[in-house]
Amino acid sequence: MKKTYRIDIFKAKMNKLVSWILILSFVGVLFTVLRNIQSLSRNKLRILEAQERLEKLEKEHEELEEKERAVQSTEFKEEQIRDKLGLVKEGEIIVVLPDPEIVKKFAPPPEASENKKEEPNWKKWVDLFI
DSSP states (O other): OHHHHHHHHHHHHHHHHHHHHHHHHHHHHHHHHHHHHHHHHHHHHHHHHHHHHHHHHHHHHHHHHHHHHHHHSHHHHHHHIIIIIOOOOTTOOOOOOOOHHHHHHHSOOHHHHHHSOOOOHHHHHHHHHO
16 A cells, blocks of 8 residues: 555656646747747838838839939930030030120119000000101
C-alpha cells in the first residue's frame, strides 16, 4: 500500500507538473502569436507607406520624362537660341522695343486722357463737315 500511495502521489505531482508545463507552453505560444500579429500589422503599414512613396516617385518620374521630352524638342532649342543667344533664322526680322521708361515718356499723361470728356457722335460729325 505504501508503494501504491507513493506512486499515486508521484503521478499526481507529475500530472500537476505536466499541467503547469502545458499552461506555460500555451502562454508562451500565445505571446509569440500576439507578437507576430503585431509585427505583421507594423509591416503592413510599412508596405502601405512604401507603396505611397513609390506612387509619388512614379508621378515625379513621369513629370521629369515629360520635361526631358520638352527640353529635347526643336521648338525649345530654337526658343533658347533666340532668347539666350539673340540669334534668328534666315529671313526673320528682329523688332527691338525701347525700355519701358522711354515708352512712358512718349505716351500721353494719364491725367489728360481722364479729364478729356468724350463728345457725342453727332457733334463729331458736325465738326468734321463744318
